[in-house]
Amino acid sequence: MQKMINAPEAAVDEMVEGYLKAHPDLVAGTDNARVLKYRQAPIPGKVGIVTGGGSGHKPAFIGYIGRNMVDAVAVGEIFSSPPAQMFFDAFRAADGGKGVACLYGNYAGDNMNVRMAVEQAKEEGIEVRTVVANDDVPSAPGDQRAKRRGVAGEILMWKVGGAKAAMGASLDEVIAQAQKAIDNTRSMGIGLMPCTIPEVGHPNFMIEEGKMEVGIGHHGEPGLEVVALETAAQMARRMTEIILPDLPFNAHDEVVVLISGLGSTPLMELYILYNEVEKIFGKKQLRIYRPYVGNYFTSLEMAGVTLTVMKLDADLKACIDYEVDSMGLRQFA
Amino acid sequence: MEQFANRDGIPLIFDLIRAIQENKQYLSDIDGAIGDGDHGINMNKGFTLCREELLANPGNLTHGLKTLSKILVMKIGGSMGPLYGTFFKSMAAACDGQDAIDMAVFGRMLSSGREGIQKISDAKLGDKTLMDVLLLAEAAYQAAAQTGEPFRVCLDKMVEAARHGRDATKEMVAKLGRSSRLGERSRGVVDAGAASCCLILETMAGTIGHLLNGSLDSSQGL
Incomplete structure (x- = not known):
């Protein structure tokens, strides 16, 4: 450890x-x-x-x-x-x-x-x-x-x-x-490497090299399936195909996109994923009103990502735009 | 008359604490197979805190159960804090004011403990939780009590059913809690909550057996 x-x-x-x-x-x-x-x-x-x-x-x-x-x-x-x-x-x-x-x-x-x-x-x-x-x-x-x-x-x-x-x-x-x-919010995660609870001392689940766990939870709860590691573009497609029909999000919807790392995934990779998500949303005519990309909700040192999408209306937009000052989220009008 | 005095009952709590301390690793290991591997750690933390408080301020069995409950609810959290906290609190309520604990009083304590848990959890028989132990154990105890079996036979039946319930969780698929996300993959491992519940009931039965024999004075369990 x-x-x-x-x-x-x-x-x-x-x-x-x-x-x-x-x-x-x-x-x-x-x-x-x-x-x-x-x-x-x-x-x-x-x-x-x-x-x-x-x-x-x-x-x-x-x-x-x-x-x-x-x-x-x-x-x-x-x-x-x-x-x-x-x-x-x-x-x-x-x-x-x-x-x-x-x-x-x-x-x-x-x-x-x-x-x-x-x-x-x-x-x-x-x-x-x-x-x-x-x-x-x-x-x-x-x-x-x-x-x-x-x-x-x-x-x-x-x-x-x-x-x-x-x-x-x-x-x-x-x-x-x-x-x-x-x-109006839907999320899902992909896990690439496990994490260790200090008092346990070893990871309580494993993700093999070259694999990824689709739909993993924030504590390592098992996901839908373990598949061969994909490119960022494929991951973006896979996640949007699961999240978007669930609400569903439709063409011309205005949305917030939040991409959060799970702990040890570099920000660089989060931006690579965002780039892919943005392309998919563009094709689907979903309008990204406000993106958040960063380590917003992690799981110790797990590697991987959570993609979250929220559909907006005027009320929600006003709340999302509202000034906020916290360590994790800062926005000034 | 098979009974023991409430004021002599505190060794039961100390024996529970010791049982949890000794089985900390075992409980964490089975939890790690399908949960997050901290069941033994959290239980040990709560029960050990209780030991410190009871050493400073002992009392009768009811007081011991209340102290244990208070610490589990206030300090432990997770799922097991509220579940066992409620269990011991409800058991305490059923023996509060009783000078002697006999077959009927302990039967009410068991039922009260089970009812307490059912107020905060929807777990049913077969969901692969501690209820698979508690429901069977309570039923076996009450059935023996109704047919007029002696207190210690009722306890034996309770332990037998508890072990059966614990072992049966191995073949179950988890329906509640963190391991339920595993679906079929949760099969093949005993549920950690069922294991700790069985351990608690076994330990209670063992200590009560000694208390009924009069072979345990109130300082021995420390």
Whole structure:
């Protein structure tokens, strides 16, 4: 295991400590060492935006804490849901009196822990509502969308939900808008090399040299199939052929395209892939309103990529265009 | 009368902690085959934290179950934190205020634990989860209890059914949780949650057997 750590079991705590020291302009700690919040949160009169999940996905999740985005985050162990208490403490850190929108990904542990935390919040008089991201197309068939996992599309859900809350919307409106964002978003991944959880010490799945795993999940969940490694152009075609018919995206739709590396894939390759995706979208007359290319939602040092596409309307566009200042996403009007 | 005092029951918790610590690697290894390989690590973390807290502040069996539950829910997370946290919390609720734990009380603890899990999980028999152990174990225990078998025979039946349930998960295809994405490929490996649930029930039965024999005083389990 080639890792720059001190002790495997201390990795998450030490990463959080370092993050707080590096970004004091954006982020502050709370009473709970595993709950980080926007420096200004809670913001009175604004719906609080909370998310959380297992660690190992930087910049997700704490990298999206900031202005007009996420107010508080529960930080779990690597690839493991934070406990209910952490989600609850994040709700408290984000609650500015207008309720809290908890926008998170569809995983068994997160579902249970969030459900328990929401119950606890209700007992303490904090109103929390949830949107569960399920943008990962290969993780379940179209007629079982509720089973699909949440992947990089979560970033667009936070972006839209965070902007809506910043515009002064009510909790109902924020929830409806975040739901609309994820309902109009589809993703899928391709894995090229596995990753190692520090405490496990070895990769818990393998991808052979010269192969790639189509539809791999953000924790190495098996995909649809393992095939011979393809060119970037072939990968782009393969992914768009799976994602685009699922919504479906049609000619003249305006879309956001988000290409995220999974950790160790060079940015160079992400731009090569974007170049191919852009050509395909051009032929299909899909208009790319805004592209994002970078390491937005990773899986430790896994090699590979997630392609995410979101269909826009005027409301979603306004939220996507809204100013945002976080470590993982910065846009200024 | 086959029973043991709630106040003498804390060794049961210490024995559970030791069982999880000793089987940390085994649980992680079977989890690694179809999950992410951290089941033993996470369970060990939670149970070890509980040991520290109980050494500082022991008490009766109910207190031990509540402490274990609190730590699993507050500190562990994942799927197993809420599932086992709820299981032990519900077991604690069924023996709260009971001075003596007999066949009927333990039966209620088992049922309460199972009901607690069903409130937060939809797992059914055959889904390749810890419920494949718990449902069979509880049913076998209650069936033996109804036919008037002694407490320790009920426990034996429970353990037998738990092992059967654990082994049966080997041939199942996972329907829930991370390994469900594997579909057919999840066949051939015992489910890690089923294995830890079986271990927990076996350990409970073993310690209760000793407590019923009076061969264990309340300091011995430490």
